[in-house]
Amino acid sequence: MLFLGLLAVVFFALTGVLVSAFHRHQDHEGRLWFARGESDLGAGQAQAAIDDFRNALQFSRGDPRYHLRLIDALLAAQRTEEARAYLLTLWAQQPASGIINLQLARLAASSGNSSEARRYFNNSIYGVWEDDPMAHRLAVRLEFAQFLVREHDDAGAQADLITLAANAPRDPALLTQIGRLFLQAGNPNRALEQFHGALRLDPKAASAEAGAGLASFRLGDYRDAQRHLQRVVHEDPADSASADLLQLCTAILEADPFAPNLNARQRADRCWQDYQRAGQRLRACAQQAGESLDVPQAKTELQGLAARARLLRPRPSAASFLRDPDLMQGAWEWLLDAESTTAARCGPPTGADQALWYIARRRHEGSQ
Amino acid sequence: MNGPASAPAANPQATSGRRPLWMGEEQLFLLLAVIIGIFAGLAVVCFRIAIDWGRLWLLGSALAPSPLRVLLAPSLAGLVIAVLVIHLFPRARGSGVNQTKGALYIFDGYVPFSTVIGKFITAGLAIGSGQSLGPEDPALQIGAGLASLIGRRLRLSREKLRLIAPVGAAAGLAAAFNAPITAVLFVIEEVIGRWSAGILGAVVLSAVSSVVVERWFLGSEPLFRVPAYNLASPAELLAYAALGVVGGIAGVVFQKLIGGIRPRLKALPRWTQYLQPALAGLIIGVIGLRLPQVMGAGYEYIDQALHSQYTWQILGLLAGAKILSTTFSFSSGTPGGLFAPTLFIGAMIGGAVGGVEHLLLPHLGTSIGVYVLVGMGTLFAGFLRAPLTSVFMILEVSGDYSIILPVIIANTLAYLISRGFQRTPIFDVLSEQDGMHLPSMEEEREAVILRVEDAMRASGAPALRAEQAVVEAWSTVMDCQEAFLFVVDKSGRWSGLLKESLKLVANPDRPPLTLAEIPSLHPMPCVHPDHPLDIALRQIDDYPCLPVVHRANIRQLVGVITLDGIVQTYRNSAPPEDMSE
Numbered sequence: 001m002l003f004l005g006l007l008a009v010v011f012f013a014l015t016g017v018l019v020s021a022f023h024r025h026q027d028h029e030g031r032l033w034f035a036r037g038e039s040d041l042g043a044g045q046a047q048a049a050i051d052d053f054r055n056a057l058q059f060s061r062g063d064p065r066y067h068l069r070l071i072d073a074l075l076a077a078q079r080t081e082e083a084r085a086y087l088l089t090l091w092a093q094q095p096a097s098g099i100i101n102l103q104l105a106r107l108a109a110s111s112g113n114s115s116e117a118r119r120y121f122n123n124s125i126y127g128v129w130e131d132d133p134m135a136h137r138l139a140v141r142l143e144f145a146q147f148l149v150r151e152h153d154d155a156g157a158q159a160d161l162i163t164l165a166a167n168a169p170r171d172p173a174l175l176t177q178i179g180r181l182f183l184q185a186g187n188p189n190r191a192l193e194q195f196h197g198a199l200r201l202d203p204k205a206a207s208a209e210a211g212a213g214l215a216s217f218r219l220g221d222y223r224d225a226q227r228h229l230q231r232v233v234h235e236d237p238a239d240s241a242s243a244d245l246l247q248l249c250t251a252i253l254e255a256d257p258f259a260p261n262l263n264a265r266q267r268a269d270r271c272w273q274d275y276q277r278a279g280q281r282l283r284a285c286a287q288q289a290g291e292s293l294d295v296p297q298a299k300t301e302l303q304g305l306a307a308r309a310r311l312l313r314p315r316p317s318a319a320s321f322l323r324d325p326d327l328m329q330g331a332w333e334w335l336l337d338a339e340s341t342t343a344a345r346c347g348p349p350t351g352a353d354q355a356l357w358y359i360a361r362r363r364h365e366g367s368q
Numbered sequence: 369m370n371g372p373a374s375a376p377a378a379n380p381q382a383t384s385g386r387r388p389l390w391m392g393e394e395q396l397f398l399l400l401a402v403i404i405g406i407f408a409g410l411a412v413v414c415f416r417i418a419i420d421w422g423r424l425w426l427l428g429s430a431l432a433p434s435p436l437r438v439l440l441a442p443s444l445a446g447l448v449i450a451v452l453v454i455h456l457f458p459r460a461r462g463s464g465v466n467q468t469k470g471a472l473y474i475f476d477g478y479v480p481f482s483t484v485i486g487k488f489i490t491a492g493l494a495i496g497s498g499q500s501l502g503p504e505d506p507a508l509q510i511g512a513g514l515a516s517l518i519g520r521r522l523r524l525s526r527e528k529l530r531l532i533a534p535v536g537a538a539a540g541l542a543a544a545f546n547a548p549i550t551a552v553l554f555v556i557e558e559v560i561g562r563w564s565a566g567i568l569g570a571v572v573l574s575a576v577s578s579v580v581v582e583r584w585f586l587g588s589e590p591l592f593r594v595p596a597y598n599l600a601s602p603a604e605l606l607a608y609a610a611l612g613v614v615g616g617i618a619g620v621v622f623q624k625l626i627g628g629i630r631p632r633l634k635a636l637p638r639w640t641q642y643l644q645p646a647l648a649g650l651i652i653g654v655i656g657l658r659l660p661q662v663m664g665a666g667y668e669y670i671d672q673a674l675h676s677q678y679t680w681q682i683l684g685l686l687a688g689a690k691i692l693s694t695t696f697s698f699s700s701g702t703p704g705g706l707f708a709p710t711l712f713i714g715a716m717i718g719g720a721v722g723g724v725e726h727l728l729l730p731h732l733g734t735s736i737g738v739y740v741l742v743g744m745g746t747l748f749a750g751f752l753r754a755p756l757t758s759v760f761m762i763l764e765v766s767g768d769y770s771i772i773l774p775v776i777i778a779n780t781l782a783y784l785i786s787r788g789f790q791r792t793p794i795f796d797v798l799s800e801q802d803g804m805h806l807p808s809m810e811e812e813r814e815a816v817i818l819r820v821e822d823a824m825r826a827s828g829a830p831a832l833r834a835e836q837a838v839v840e841a842w843s844t845v846m847d848c849q850e851a852f853l854f855v856v857d858k859s860g861r862w863s864g865l866l867k868e869s870l871k872l873v874a875n876p877d878r879p880p881l882t883l884a885e886i887p888s889l890h891p892m893p894c895v896h897p898d899h900p901l902d903i904a905l906r907q908i909d910d911y912p913c914l915p916v917v918h919r920a921n922i923r924q925l926v927g928v929i930t931l932d933g934i935v936q937t938y939r940n941s942a943p944p945e946d947m948s949e
Contacts, residue, residue, distance in 0.1 A: 015414055016585070019586070022421060058668055062589065081676065082676060085676040085735065088595060092594075
C-alpha cells in the first residue's frame with residue numbers, strides 16, 4: 001500500500017509536468033490563432049477571422065476574449081443567428097457578465113426586439129465587468145441612452161442620462177455627448193448644463209459650443225445662441241450647420257418685434273414688416289398652388305387666411321400697430337396661422353419666413 | 369478466442385498477504401477503488417493529452433487541417449498501428465467494454481498490463497491521427513487494466529479480483545467522459561449487469577476519484593456547452609418522438625454496417641491486416657478533405673452543432689459520413705472506441721431532424737442545439753443499447769433536468785426500434801465475432817423472472833394454530849391428503865410436522881397437549897408468492913415443502929411449494945432449443 005501511495009505521488013507529479021507543458025503549448029497556439037484572427041478581422045476578412053478565432057478557441061475555451069471576438073467576427077460576416085446562439089450559451093454560463101449582456105442587447109436592438117434589448121442593457125449596466133467596471137458601466141449607459149433616443153423613449157432616455165450625467169467623469173467630450181443626447185431626448189435645459197460644463201473644462205471645445213448654441217436656440221434664447229454660434233463659426237467657418245443656425249438666429253433677432261430693449265416705434269415697425277412679409281409668403285404660396293386670393297367666398301385655407309387678413313381692423317400698418325397693441329396680438333396670431341398653413345401647402349419656410357415662423361410659434365407657446 | 373491461456377490463477381480463497389492486518393478485504397476493496405480511481409484518472413489525463421498532442425503534431429493546430437495532412441496522417445498512422453497491433457499488442461484491438469466483461473466473466477479479472485500500454489499508444493495514435501474513433505472505450509480498458517494489475521499485486525481473492533476490472537473501467541470511463549454518473553451506470557448496466565451495495569460503492573468511489581483527478585488537471589469544464597432549454601409546448605414532444613424514430617433507425621443501420629463489415633474484413637488474409645487500418649485512414653482522409661469534422665473524436669464539432677453552426681443539410685451529411693468513416697475505422701481493427709462517434713452521429717442526426725422540424729413547424733421555436741443534445745442520447749440508446757445510461761448521460765452532460773421528458777421519449781423510441789430490428793446488441797455482436805461468449809446484459813435484463821407463485825399449489829390442509837389442542841387439530845386434518853402440515857404461532861412463525869407425527873400424539877388417552885408442545889414440530893422458513901423462485905430453491909433445503917404466506921397477513925397460508933414443483937417450473941420455462949450462448 002505504501003508503495004502504491006508513493007507510486008501515485010510520482011505519477012501525479014509526472015502528470016502535472018506533462019499537463020502544464022501541454023497547456024503552455026496550447027496557450028501559445030491559441031495566442032497565435034487569436035492574433036491571426038485579429039489581423040483578419042481588421043482587414044475585413046470576417047470569414048477567415050471566424051476560422052482563426054475558432055482555432056484559437058479550441059486551445060483556450062475559457063478565454064472570454066476569444067469567444068467575444070468570434071462573436072464580433074460572426075456579426076461582421078452577417079451570421080447573426082449563429083452569433084446569437086453562441087451568445088445565449090455564454091450567457092447561460094455567465095448570466096451576470098456585463099460584456100455578454102451588452103452584446104446580446106446590441107443584437108436584440110439590431111433585430112428590433114426592444115424589450116429584450118432593454119433587459120440586456122440593464123443586465124449589462126449592473127453586470128460584472130472584470131476591468132474598470134465604472135468606465136464600462138458609463139459606456140453601456142451611454143449606449144443605452146442612444147438606443148432609447150432611437151426608440152423615441154424620451155422619458156426613459158432622460159432618466160438614464162440624468163444618472164449618467166451625475167456619475168460621468170469631468171471629460172468635455174463625454175459631457176458634450178451627454179448634452180447632445182439630452183437634446184435628442186428633448187431636454188435642452190439639461191443639455192445646456194452639460195455643454196456649459198464641457199466649456200468650463202475646455203473653453204475651446206467647438207462641439208460643446210455648437211451644442212450650447214443649439215440648446216439655447218431650442219430654449220428660445222436666441223441672443224445666447226447667437227453668441228455661441230458666432231464663436232463656432234469664427235473658429236470653423238466650414239461648419240455649415242452652425243452657420244445656418246447662426247443666420248437663422250440673426251434673422252430672428254432682427255425680425256422679432258417682442259425683443260427687449262425696443263421702443264414702441266421700433267416694435268410697431270418690425271411688426272408691420274413681419275406682417276407684410278407673411279402676406280408676401282401667402283400670396284407666393286397661393287400663386288404656386290394656383291389659387292386666387294381675391295375671391296368673395298373663401299373656399300381654401302389660403303383664401304380663408306387672406307379673408308381673415310382683410311377683416312383685421314383697424315387695417316394693419318406701422319402706425320396702427322403703434323396705436324393699437326391688440327391689433328399686434330391679432331396680427332401675430334394670423335401670422336402664425338399663415339406661416340403654418342403655407343409651410344404645409346408649399347414646403348417649409350426658409351430665410352426670413354423661417355425666422356417669422358419661429359417668432360410666431362414661440363409667442364404662441366408663450367401665450368399658452 | 370483471444371483470451372490469455374497464461375492468465376495467472378487467482379487465489380480462490382480470500383488471502384491478501386499485502387493488506388494491513390487491521391483492514392478487512394471489504395474495506396481494502398473500497399480503499400482500492402479510490403486508489404484505482406486516482407491511477408485511472410491520471411492515466412486518462414495522460415491519454416487525452418497524448419491524443420491532443422498527437423493531433424497537433426499529425427494534423428496541425430487548425431480545426432480544418434491541410435489536405436496533405438488529412439490524407440497522409442491517418443493512412444501512415446494506420447500502417448504503424450497495424451504493425452503495433454499485430455506484433456506487440458494483439459489485445460489492443462476490439463471493444464474495451466467486451467474485454468473488461470471478459471476479464472469479469474472468463475479470466476478472473478485478469479487484464480494484461482501490456483493491453484493498457486497497447487491501448488494507450490495505439491488508440492492515442494489512431495485518434496490523434498484522425499481515425500474516426502473515440503477515447504472513452506480505450507480509457508475504460510486502461511482503467512480496467514490498471515485495476516487488474518493493482519488487484520493482482522495485492523493478491524486479492526478471486527471474487528474481488530474479478531470485480532476489480534469493472535471498478536477500474538468505471539474510473540477510466542468517468543475520467544474520459546468527465547461524467548461519473550454516466551460511467552457508473554454504464555458499467556453497472558453493460559459490464560456487471562447487476563446492482564449490489566458492495567460493488568456499487570466501489571464503482572462510485574473509483575469513478576468519483578478519477579473525475580476529481582481529471583478535473584484537477586484538465587478543469588471542470590464540461591465536454592459541451594449546452595444551450596438553455598425549456599419546453600414551450602407539449603407539441604414539441606412529438607418532434608422529439610420523431611427524432612427518436614430517426615435515431616433508432618440510424619442506430620440499426622450503424623449496427624448492421626459494423627456487424628456486417630467487421631467479420632468480412634477479419635476473414636481476409638492475414639497480410640491485409642497490415643493494410644486495413646491504413647486503407648481505413650485513407651478513406652477517412654478522402655472524406656475529411658470535404659468534411660474534416662468526421663476526423664477524430666469530434667467533440668468540438670458536436671459543440672458547434674449544439675450552437676446551431678451548421679445547416680440541417682450539413683448535419684445530415686456529417687451524420688452519414690461519420691457512420692461510414694467509423695465503420696471503416698473500427699472494422700479495420702484500429703483500436704479506439706465507439707462512444708464518441710455514437711455521440712457525434714446522434715448529435716448530427718438530432719440537429720438535422722431539428723432543422724427539418726424548424727422548416728416544417730416553425731412555431732415550435734426550440735433551439736436546434738436542444739435537438740442535437742437529445743439526438744446524442746437517442747443514438748446512445750439505439751446503437752449502444754444502454755437506455756438508462758443514455759438518459760442520465762444527457763442529464764449529466766447538460767446539467768438540465770428539464771430536458772428529461774424529451775430525452776426519455778426519444779431514447780425509449782430509439783431503443784425499442786433498435787431492439788425490434790436488431791435483436792442482438794452491438795457489444796454482444798462484437799464479442800461473438802471475437803470468439804468470446806459473454807453474458808448479454810440486455811438478455812439478462814429482459815429475462816423472465818420465475819416467481820414462487822408460478823410454482824406453488826394450493827394447500828390440501830388448512831394451516832394449524834400453535835395454540836390449538838392436538839386432538840382438535842387432528843380432527844381438522846385427519847381427512848386431508850397432505851402428508852406435511854404447517855403450524856403458525858401468534859407471532860407469525862411457521863413450523864411444520866408430518867401428519868403421521870400428529871396422528872401419533874393425537875391419542876385422547878394421553879395428557880392433553882397443544883401443537884406448540886409437540887417435540888417433533890420444526891421451525892421452518894416461509895416464502896411469499898412474489899419471491900423469485902431462486903429464493904424458494906435456496907430456502908427449501910431438506911423440507912418436503914414450504915408454506916407460501918400472504919404478505920399482508922403472514923399467518924395466512926396462500927399455498928405450498930415443493931422441490932418437485934420448483935424443478936418442474938424451471939423445466940417448463942426452459943427455451944425450446946439450447947441457449948448456452
